[in-house]
Amino acid sequence: MLRVGHLVLRAGGPLLPLGRHVPFGLQKLVLEQAMKRLFTEPLADGEFDVLAGRWLRIEVSDLGMAWSLTRDRIGLRVAKDSPVDVLIRGNWKEFLLLASRQEDPDTLFFRRRLVIEGDTDLGLAVKNLVDSLDSELMPPRLWQLISWLGAAVKEQGGPAEARPLG
Template identity: 40%
Template structure:
C-alpha cells in the first residue's frame, strides 16, 4: 500500500524548531553510519569529507547539521553556512527511503530541494540512485511492503 500524502500540521514545525536538534541529528548519523559500507559506498562519499551538510525536514521544524569524516558521519554543531542543504517534508523523505519516489521525481517536482554546492547535490542524488534498495529490503523484513510486526 503506497504511503498516503500528508504534511505534518504547522504547530509541529513551530514546536520542532524550538527543540534541541542534536537528538534527531544523532539518530540520523547513527542510521547513516549503519548504512555506510553496507549500502552506502564509503569511497563514493569521499567528496563529502569535511563538508557541512544540513538536512531540513520542513514540516517537522528539523534542521539536522552533520558532516562526513574518514570515520563516518558525525553531528555538527557548526552554525556556519552549510555547503549543501537538502530540504523536503517528512512524507517525501519517507517516500525516498521506501523507494516509492525517486530523487529525480521529487527534485523536478520541487518537493526535494538542494541548495549549495551543485556537485555535492549531484553526488548525494547519484548515491541514492545507486543504492540497491531491493537487496536492502530483502535483508530487512520489516521494510518489505505488506509486512507487519506482530
C-alpha cells in the same frame, strides 16, 4: 499491507512534528548510530567521500527539523549548525517517497517537491549517491515498513504531491 501503511501514516502524522522537541544530542546519537550501521559497506567503499570536508544540510520543512551532515575520518557525522555547502529541503512525505523509491528522485527535484540550494554539483552527487544505495543495506523489516509507508503516501497523492516548495 497497504492498509497498514495508511494506518501508520494516520497515527504517526500528528506525532511526527513532536520530533523537533527531542533534544538534539539524542537525535545526533540515533542518526549517527543508524548511519554507521546502515552504511558500513558504502562508507568503506568510499561512496560517501563526496562529503569529506563538505557539509550537507537536510531540512524537513513541515516538521521544523534539520541536520547537517559531513564525512570525516571516522564516518558520517551530524551537527546542529555548521557552514553549509548544500541544502536539500522538502516535506517529510517527499523524503519518504525518496527513501522508499516510490518516486523517482529526478521527478521530486524537477517538480521542486525537494529543493537543492547551494553547491548544486554536490547536491546532485548526493542525490545520485542516495539513488544508488542498495535497499538490501537495511534490515528487511525496516525496508518493508519504509516501502509500505512510501506506497501509502504515493497512493494518497493529493496536495503534497502537487505543491512545490517555495
